[in-house]
Amino acid sequence: MNIRDLATPSFLLDLDVCEANIRDMAAVCARTGAELWPMVKTHKSTAIARRQKAAGAAGFLTGTLDEAEQLAAAGFTNLMHAYPVAGRENLARVISLARQARLTVALDGPAAARALASALDAADAALDYLIIVDSGLHRFGVPPAQAAELAAALAGYKQLRLKGIATHPGQVYAAAAPEGVATAARAEVAALAQARDALLKRGFAVPVVAAGSTPTAAHAAASGVATVLRPGNYVFYDNAQIALGVVPAERCALTVLATVLSRPRPDTLIIDAGSKCFGLDKGAHGTSLTAGFGLVRDHPELTVAGLSEEVGKLAVSGDTALAVGDKLAVIPNHACAAANLTSWLVGHRQGRVEETIAIDMRGNARLRPPLVQ
Numbered sequence: 225m226n227i228r229d230l231a232t233p234s235f236l237l238d239l240d241v242c243e244a245n246i247r248d249m250a251a252v253c254a255r256t257g258a259e260l261w262p263m264v265k266t267h268k269s270t271a272i273a274r275r276q277k278a279a280g281a282a283g284f285l286t287g288t289l290d291e292a293e294q295l296a297a298a299g300f301t302n303l304m305h306a307y308p309v310a311g312r313e314n315l316a317r318v319i320s321l322a323r324q325a326r327l328t329v330a331l332d333g334p335a336a337a338r339a340l341a342s343a344l345d346a347a348d349a350a351l352d353y354l355i356i357v358d359s360g361l362h363r364f365g366v367p368p369a370q371a372a373e374l375a376a377a378l379a380g381y382k383q384l385r386l387k388g389i390a391t392h393p394g395q396v397y398a399a400a401a402p403e404g405v406a407t408a409a410r411a412e413v414a415a416l417a418q419a420r421d422a423l424l425k426r427g428f429a430v431p432v433v434a435a436g437s438t439p440t441a442a443h444a445a446a447s448g449v450a451t452v453l454r455p456g457n458y459v460f461y462d463n464a465q466i467a468l469g470v471v472p473a474e475r476c477a478l479t480v481l482a483t484v485l486s487r488p489r490p491d492t493l494i495i496d497a498g499s500k501c502f503g504l505d506k507g508a509h510g511t512s513l514t515a516g517f518g519l520v521r522d523h524p525e526l527t528v529a530g531l532s533e534e535v536g537k538l539a540v541s542g543d544t545a546l547a548v549g550d551k552l553a554v555i556p557n558h559a560c561a562a563a564n565l566t567s568w569l570v571g572h573r574q575g576r577v578e579e580t581i582a583i584d585m586r587g588n589a590r591l592r593p594p595l596v597q
């Protein structure tokens with residue numbers, strides 16, 4: 225079957241492009257000796273995680289406990305969780321994960337650490353942890369100069385073993401120009417180096433120095449500072465990455481296939497894919513560089529000007545050869561958000577459909593206690 229013959233909307237994954245993206249990032253890490261721990265929030269798919277592992281990924285970074293549980297159930301044993309965990313029920317999930325996998329958690333303050341240490345104590349368990357360092361996103365994290373202070377404050381918890389530091393320079397996605405990528409990359413490496421040196425000075429070992437974003441990955445790898453890279457988006461890339469100058473459109477593996485439903489006015493086409501396929505965000509952390517809600521492949525005359533839930537409005541500049549019933553492919557602005565809006569992707573090579581890929585790590589993809597009978 226050819227993708228032209230698919231019903232729409234359909235989420236398409238170009239397997240050749242995706243596999244090349246996976247290979248290229250693995251090669252970037254292999255060249256510098258850094259370990260690759262891809263963040264799975266982009267694809268939320270064990271099938272894609274398997275491909276990343278086969279290409280050399282040392283482990284995986286999770287953004288939700290659903291992802292971690294699904295990976296552990298599928299037999300992936302090297303896991304890092306990106307964010308602190310709080311609340312009795314979720315701490316119980318962390319304890320249970322610690323029994324199934326080699327899990328490293330992340331902390332950025334004493335309150336979450338205290339609760340986790342006490343849950344671990346009650347379960348007679350222990351965990352490795354990383355200190356989250358703020359390299360400019362101003363979300364989680366301690367300022368680099370305070371990493372050693374936090375490590376010292378947590379040193380009394382025998383259930384928590386410090387393994388290193390991690391950062392995510394997500395501010396890169398708010399860059400007003402592609403030059404902002406280099407600025408964020410420098411900030412990421414500088415923050416990690418400063419935190420690492422402060423920890424070493426206080427006598428802490430820092431075997432893990434984890435950098436993490438797709439646009440800054442090559443710089444972090446080449447810096448010699450990062451021992452671990454944790455990019456996520458690179459597996460698909462998207463219109464935000466094109467806008468930042470990270471990759472050309474040919475490197476984008478995920479598209480949404482849609483059909484033109486109407487041309488109500490000469491300057492407008494309506495397609496059968498809307499915010500429930502693309503999401504409404506312009507890209508992570510608010511990039512201002514993308515025009516519209518996605519990039520229509522091979523049709524520079526079209527802009528995705530607006531989205532309703534199930535339909536999208538394309539603005540036509542000049543004229544277009546597309547007519548009602550024709551199909552087109554749209555690269556989402558933010559592939560991580562778009563992939564979370566479908567249960568499966570249609571994997572194809574040069575248009576020939578090869579496999580369906582389940583998105584099996586989404587929130588609530590697995591039943592949890594007390595719903596599990």
Ligand SMILES: Cc1ncc(COP(=O)(O)O)c(C=O)c1O
Nearest residue numbers: 263306392436437438455456457
């Ligand atoms: C903590 C952390 N690390 C790594 C990443 C991966 O970043 P990217 O999607 O730019 O590759 C993210 C993205 O949300 C993140 O939050």
